[in-house]
Amino acid sequence: MSGRLIEGVHVGWDNIRQCFSLDPAVSHLNHGAYGAVPIAVQRAQxxxxxxxxxxxxxxxxxxxxxxxxxxxxxxxxxxxxxxxxxxxxxxxxxxxxxxxxxxxxxxxxxxxxxxxxxxxxxxxxxxxxxxxxxxxxxxxxxxxxxxxxxxxxxxxxxxxxxxxxxxxxxxxxxxxxxxxxxxxxxxxxxxxxxxxxxxxxxxxxxxxxxxxxxxxxxxxxxxxxxxxxxxxxxxxxxxxxxxxxxxxxxxxxxxxxxxxxxxxxxxxxxxxxxxxxxxxHVLRTLGPERVREHNAALVAYGQRVVAEALGLAPADLPQPGGPGVSMRLVPLPTGVATTTDAAVALHRLISDRLAAEVAVVGWQGRGWLRLCGQVYNYADEYDRLADGLPGVLAAAH
Structure with a gap:
């Protein structure tokens, strides 16, 4: 098994999801909000x-x-x-x-x-x-x-x-x-x-x-x-x-x-x-550059599949402005989540119906979905979000 033992937890790429205590029934696609503390770090604290x-x-x-x-x-x-x-x-x-x-x-x-x-x-x-x-x-x-x-x-x-x-x-x-x-x-x-x-x-x-x-x-x-x-x-x-x-x-x-x-x-x-x-120490064990490359590539995939599910073309998608950025935006349909209250309501709907945690942002009169990529995420989590999101948006509208 690759990786290292830190605070009694084996940290490595072969067991990466098990390094966190996240609910496995939920797709945690909004790491940028509150982060996720590895089990090894929880034990140290x-x-x-x-x-x-x-x-x-x-x-x-x-x-x-x-x-x-x-x-x-x-x-x-x-x-x-x-x-x-x-x-x-x-x-x-x-x-x-x-x-x-x-x-x-x-x-x-x-x-x-x-x-x-x-x-x-x-x-x-x-x-x-x-x-x-x-x-x-x-x-x-x-x-x-x-x-x-x-x-x-x-x-x-x-x-x-x-x-x-x-x-x-x-x-x-x-x-x-x-x-x-x-x-x-x-x-x-x-x-x-x-x-x-x-x-x-x-x-x-x-x-x-x-x-x-x-x-x-x-x-x-x-x-x-x-x-x-x-x-x-x-x-x-x-x-x-x-x-x-x-x-x-x-x-x-x-x-x-x-x-x-x-x-x-x-x-x-x-x-x-x-x-x-x-x-x-956990980050260095995983490799900071490897983590950045993994996260950026994964969230770029997530942005693409979710956008395709909403009928958006690549030209419709905002770009982050540089490599290594682990967050991406997907524009929501006109009139959806344009205010803070509406964004909060849509977030709850996505969380409840799709078991997915995402950020919903109302910015400049338009609603946006902000996705994140982290080492504990998998491509099929974005696929499931993409499959279910059109129906949720139809219900919200």
Whole structure:
């Protein structure tokens, strides 16, 4: 049997589905939403939880901060980031909120976003602008825009002296589009505009190091595509900004500066962070490049067969904008799932009738199906979705 024994679980390509505790009666085709934690990683976290509960005083009062720092160094190295310029945070949205709060926005300032941004980050931008008197502006970027066109739209939208922050996604959540983040950051720097890159889906899926992007702020989740426990993300901050970063909640390590003041949040459960290196170990055991190639090829197949079932031609299908992207969009019929409520209702219908978990997104007045590919998926799961989806859509319409 190929593979390696990790936390008592044999991890290898010959038994890949058995490495996860997913319900085998369901087709899990939306890994990008919440990820799926391998059994080996679950067991590692359980071991840390047992340690914590056996003696909470010792667990929290001994060397916990150094153990957290060890995880941070491990994850930062994996991502190509400076460990001293990074901080563990619960998720990308939390990291974005920390950056927004630390900017010191004032009336007359502007935060610039695109219409491909993640909804919760958009809400965080709106809240901070409302509290500070700043304003927010959203740039419309066509779904099939080229990289050059995207950079041009962003460059034209910058207002030097007024735009205090540009928020751009590295890989968009609602539209599964790889943005030219490095070129966007370079264009913004020409005009002195700092950039926050929302890279929620990048760790594990994309091989591009953080440092190559060169953003002032970069935040990515590792619990989506890097197999760590949920609630594991890394906020990376350029040197010029580190001393200005403030946590959303002040705790006992506030005076130690960044990153401890951000990471230490009193009695939160840190066991997921401690187990995170095991998730990266699983990914390395499987082979990161092999995983990326497998996932991207599988979801491309899924996009094609589902699209064919809906009578769509290849020209109708949005492309992700780069190799290795493990998420694809399929446009739904006109008038279907165009609103958030309608998208939620259709998701439930697909889940109940087809035993398949997918993402249904209402974006720019049209409904979209977002599919993901992961090592535990098989081609026949997309085939079954394709066979049953037309009937479900007819019932929903």
């Amino acid at each position: 359980q071991r840390f939880r047992a340690e914590m509960e056996s003696n909470p005083m010792r667990f929290f009062r001994s060397d916990l901060t150094e153990r957290i720092a060890h995880t941070r160094r491990h994850l930062a190295t994996f991502l190509g980031a400076d460990p001293e310029g990074a901080a563990l945070v619960p998720n990308a949205t939390s990291g974005a909120a920390i950056v927004l709060r630390s900017l010191g926005l004032r009336p007359g300032d502007e935060v610039l976003t695109t219409d491909h941004g993640y909804g919760a980050v958009g809400l965080a931008v709106q809240r901070e602008c409302r509290l500070t008197g700043a304003t927010t502006r959203t740039l419309a970027v066509p779904l099939q825009a080229t990289d050059e066109e995207i950079v041009g739209i962003v460059r034209a939208g910058l207002r030097p002296g007024r735009t205090r922050l540009l928020v751009v996604d590295q890989l968009t959540s609602p539209t599964a589009r790889l943005f030219p983040a490095t070129a966007i950051v370079a264009a913004a720097r020409e005009h002195g505009v700092p950039v926050l890159v929302d890279a929620a889906h990048a760790p594990g899926m994309l091989a591009t190091p953080v440092d190559a992007v060169g953003a002032d702020f970069w935040v990515g989740n590792l619990h989506k595509w890097a197999y760590t426990p949920r609630g594991t993300a890394l906020l990376v901050v350029a040197p010029a900004w580190r001393e200005r970063i403030e946590p959303l909640v002040v705790s006992w390590l506030q005076e130690q500066g960044f990153p401890p003041r951000v990471e230490w949040q009193a009695t939160q459960d840190y066991t997921g962070w401690l187990a995170a290196p095991t998730g990266l």
